[in-house]
Amino acid sequence: MNEYLNKITCGDCIEVMKNIPENSIDLIVTDSPYGLNYNNGDLANKRERVFGGCLLNEKARPIVGDDEEESMNLFKNMLMEANRVLKKGANCCCCCGGGGPKPIFAKWVLLMDDIIGFKQAVIWDKGGLGMGMQYRRNYEFILIAQKKGSSSHRWNGGNKTSNVWRIPKIIPKENQHPTVKPVELFEKVISIHSNEGDIVLDPFIGSGTTAVACKRLNRHFIGIDISQDYVNMANKRLANVPDRLENFGVK
Numbered sequence: 001m002n003e004y005l006n007k008i009t010c011g012d013c014i015e016v017m018k019n020i021p022e023n024s025i026d027l028i029v030t031d032s033p034y035g036l037n038y039n040n041g042d043l044a045n046k047r048e049r050v051f052g053g054c055l056l057n058e059k060a061r062p063i064v065g066d067d068e069e070e071s072m073n074l075f076k077n078m079l080m081e082a083n084r085v086l087k088k089g090a091n092c093c094c095c096c097g098g099g100g101p102k103p104i105f106a107k108w109v110l111l112m113d114d115i116i117g118f119k120q121a122v123i124w125d126k127g128g129l130g131m132g133m134q135y136r137r138n139y140e141f142i143l144i145a146q147k148k149g150s151s152s153h154r155w156n157g158g159n160k161t162s163n164v165w166r167i168p169k170i171i172p173k174e175n176q177h178p179t180v181k182p183v184e185l186f187e188k189v190i191s192i193h194s195n196e197g198d199i200v201l202d203p204f205i206g207s208g209t210t211a212v213a214c215k216r217l218n219r220h221f222i223g224i225d226i227s228q229d230y231v232n233m234a235n236k237r238l239a240n241v242p243d244r245l246e247n248f249g250v251k
Contacts, residue, residue: 003223005023005199007240008211010231013203014074017081025085025222026154026198027209029189031095031181032078035071035104050244051247068102075108079115079145085201089150091193092116095181097142098123105141116145124185126169144188157192177207177230186213194219208234215241 001020009016014218075094082092092112096105113224122142140153146153167185186209190200196218205223207230214221215238225231 004222004224005030006220008053008205008208008225008229008231008234010225012226013224014077014081017078017085017201018064020085020201020222021083023087024199025082025201026087026090027190027194028082028086028090028092028094028202029132029186029193029200029213030078030093030202030204031179031206031209032075033071035068035094035102049082056076068094068104072104072111076111076115079111082201082203083116083147085148086116086147088147089153090147091119091153092145092147093189093193094145095124096143097137098139098141099135099137102201105143108143118143118146119146120144120163123164125164125166125239127166128169144193152194154195154198158196161192173185175232175233180207181209183209183213183216186210187217189218190214190217205234206230208237211238212241215243 001024003217004016004020050215064224067245087090094108095114098105109118109121120143122144123182124140125143126138126140128138139146165185167182167188170176170180170182190210190213194200197220199220199222200210200214201222201224203224205211205225208223211221211223211234225234
């Protein structure tokens with residue numbers, strides 16, 4: 001596993017995860033394709049060009065594996081490997097679209113419950129008006145599963161942690177992933193569900209937000225993404241984040 005530790009690997013996440021030992025990961029935090037064919041010439045792509053400073057870039061930036069059926073199979077297979085590599089009692093936290101005309105989030109909840117064990121749905125209130133025609137979508141879910149087999153698990157949220165978090169969204173620029181999430185959002189998830197020195201895995205790490213959060217919070221990370229362009233983007237981004245992990249060995 002050391003070959004992947006504190007690195008971002010380019011490859012198919014399912015195949016890479018097969019090389020990670022079972023019961024070795026303290027937390028999974030990820031943002032897998034939602035199955036919405038996002039940023040493929042749609043309203044999101046037009047908004048990105050106008051408000052994200054991408055006026056000169058007319059080309060859409062679709063998400064790999066974002067077809068509904070393909071993404072569902074990908075998510076299911078990822079959960080199967082996640083359940084294998086997670087330590088007993090550890091959590092798997094997955095970003096998921098909120099609302100919309102397709103109940104994808106409901107299908108994901110059922111998959112998570114069947115494969116790992118569903119725990120909680122956090123609402124990420126992104127602020128603003130959101131996209132849509134009638135009901136404007138200004139929130140997303142963070143779906144949290146907990147692996148069975150142990151009553152103990154990482155919990156640093158005390159007894160007053162709300163399941164509604166308001167953190168401003170990011171309208172991506174050309175040098176960011178089309179679905180980039182705020183570092184503050186992932187820092188909150190990681191802080192609550194892991195301890196310093198723990199290993200956090202992100203199978204769909206994109207431009208590296210999970211890795212940035214881990215470095216800032218003294219966690220080890222394993223990042224995987226299928227796109228070499230985004231791996232390069234993430235590595236460039238990580239180079240500007242101070243490394244404070246030297247005092248925290250792998251548990």
